[in-house]
Amino acid sequence: MLFAIFRVLCGHGMVGGAARVSGAIIALTLALAGCGTQRPAPQPGELPLHASDPAGFTLHWRLDQTAGGIVAEGVLEGTRLDRYSLVTVELAGLDASGSVVSRGRTSVTPRDFTGTTPWPFTIRLRPAGAESRFAVRVVDVLPKVTPGR
Secondary structure (H helix, E strand, C coil), X not given: CHHHHHHHHCCCCCCHHHHHHHHHHHHHHHHHHCCCCCCCCCCHHHCCEEEECCCCEEEEEEEEEECXXXXXXXXXXXXXXXXXXXXXXXXXXXXXXCCEEEXXXXXXXXXXXXXXXXXXXXXXXXXXXXXXXXXEEEEEEEECCCCCC
16 A cells, blocks of 8 residues: 555656645545544543552542443642653552452653653553452652663
């Protein structure tokens, strides 16, 4: 397919500059079709569930039940997010005694170079069936590596 687009862009098999123009339009249309806009991250005030972490992180999220399981969508905030390059967040399904019976994890990364805006996350979990509640928490952090330090 890409070879065919290249041939059209170069004018092979067609007559004149019209082939190049129509080929360029086709290529541009294909390129734009593959580029979806990134949806905006939810804002902390829009999310009903909140938890603070002893390391200074604050999690804001909502839980949704889908055909495939439970989905937590939210954002991670912190006073010093600029010190981290990656944070692992876990959605844990807890039974009545508080034991973890199911879990899902995701790696959360910054959306900008400073890391100061909230970091969005989505975690999917397939429940085991014994869950009585769900918790979202930070389970690991990866500090930024600064050259020369």
